[in-house]
Amino acid sequence: EDQVTQSPEALRLQEGESSSLNCSYTVSGLRGLFWYRQDPGKGPEFLFTLYSAGEEKEKERLKATLTKKESFLHITAPKPEDSATYLCAVDDNTDKLIFGTGTRLQVFP
Amino acid sequence: GAVVSQHPSRVICKSGTSVKIECRSLDFQATTMFWYRQFPKKSLMLMATSNEGSKATYEQGVEKDKFLINHASLTLSTLTVTSAHPEDSSFYICSAVGPNNYGYTFGSGTRLTVV
Numbered sequence: 001e002d003q004v005t006q007s008p009e010a011l012r013l014q015e016g017e018s019s020s021l022n023c024s025y026t027v028s029g030l031r032g033l034f035w036y037r038q039d040p041g042k043g044p045e046f047l048f049t050l051y052s053a054g055e056e057k058e059k060e061r062l063k064a065t066l067t068k069k070e071s072f073l074h075i076t077a078p079k080p081e082d083s084a085t086y087l088c089a090v091d092d093n094t095d096k097l098i099f100g101t102g103t104r105l106q107v108f109p
Numbered sequence: 110g111a112v113v114s115q116h117p118s119r120v121i122c123k124s125g126t127s128v129k130i131e132c133r134s135l136d137f138q139a140t141t142m143f144w145y146r147q148f149p150k151k152s153l154m155l156m157a158t159s160n161e162g163s164k165a166t167y168e169q170g171v172e173k174d175k176f177l178i179n180h181a182s183l184t185l186s187t188l189t190v191t192s193a194h195p196e197d198s199s200f201y202i203c204s205a206v207g208p209n210n211y212g213y214t215f216g217s218g219t220r221l222t223v224v
Contacts, residue, residue: 034213042218043115043204043216096143097143097155
């Protein structure tokens, strides 16, 4: 069965303290891996799509990487406004997304 | 960029009544839309896939008679929660397959409270 697992479940960082979020996946065929940011009471906001192992994408303080088994979302020198839940999702060629459970990130000043 | 509008953002209804939630793709045509349900501090649970002009495909365990989905045009899908009960209270989110038939854009969600 296709599965997406995110870790850690929750992460507390001091402002400026860099870290990484993990998304491990087990799927029969990967068409794309997505990262989203979700603020409380809002829908997910698109961050990145990765298609193949070795691919990397960056946006401001965020950098996403992909291997054959997992993806990392690296956060460099985070700020309090980066606090949110980060969701990973996989398109496994079934034309729908499989979501992980998310990582709740809190960044303190 | 692709924008999906969801309305209303919040709704409170009495037990036994029905509530309709709209999901519109504003600047692109979406042949496929998805409806999710999200419980507090949990991830998104896919309820159904909505295809324009055809019946929705429901995930296992989702009652199709309770959660009616209509996708009458390439820019609008609706979810109607029929005979709502307090246990239907939740956060409902729609998404649409974006331009070029790929990419998934999400609406801002609807908080449903049944009293």
